[in-house]
Amino acid sequence: MSEVPSSHEKRRPDRAALVIAPVLFLLAGIIWWDAGRLAEMSNYSRIGPATVPHVVAIGLALLAVWTAFEAWRGDFPEREPVEIQPVVMIVAGLAGQMLLLKTAGFSIATGVLFALTAFGFGRRKLWISLPIGIGFSFVVYIIFGRFLQLSLPAGPLEHLFF
Structure with a gap:
């Protein structure tokens, strides 16, 4: 007990x-x-x-x-120790997205964010999560940028199709 x-x-x-x-x-x-x-x-x-x-x-x-x-x-429960690597990977993904957004476009920049966030959460295969993230982001770009007519930064991938 x-x-x-x-x-x-x-x-x-x-x-x-x-x-x-x-x-x-x-x-x-x-x-x-x-x-x-x-x-x-x-x-x-x-x-x-x-x-x-x-x-x-x-x-x-x-x-x-x-x-x-x-x-x-002093009524707060004891906190678990913070793991630094996942936090660093997620922050690196956000920084990468901000740096790539104007040059690479929405789909590639957000795909990098997706892949590094997945890496931070334990999905270590970047060669799988990066194309999946770019694909999901491209679908989001189509929905918001083309159907809803919102202004999202276009890069080489978006210019290839539109």
């Missing part, structure tokens, strides 16, 4: 959560301030474009208070 900590044992405050709480509160303040500028634009109704951002800001502020309270009590 596992031991249940007694009520006399005091857990330390969770420092990471104590850092996250003010960040959430700051984000709530920024959203509230920005929504206040939206409210100035429309004075004809009580419910307008600033209503939902105000609700989101209130929710974030409440979440910040709750996070700080739980962090101070």
Whole structure:
């Protein structure tokens, strides 16, 4: 049987959560301030474009208070160790997409993002996931770029067909 900590044992405050709480509160303040500028634009109704951002800001502020309270009590569960390689691969995929988007086009750049994200999640065969990602991205390009007439960056693959 596992031991249940007694009520006399005091857990330390969770420092990471104590850092996250003010960040959430700051984000709530920024959203509230920005929504206040939206409210100035429309004075004809009580419910307008600033209503939902105000609700989101209130929710974030409440979440910040709750996070700080739980962090101070030390009630957060123990976190699992973070694996660095998957995070690096996903960030590399995002960076690769941003760098390739204008030159290689939407399909190839997003295919690179797909392949590196799949690699980060454990799919080690890039020679399979890269063409699959490019294929899926090309279908997305066709749906959004051609059918819905949205502006997506075209590269050599898109120019080959359109």
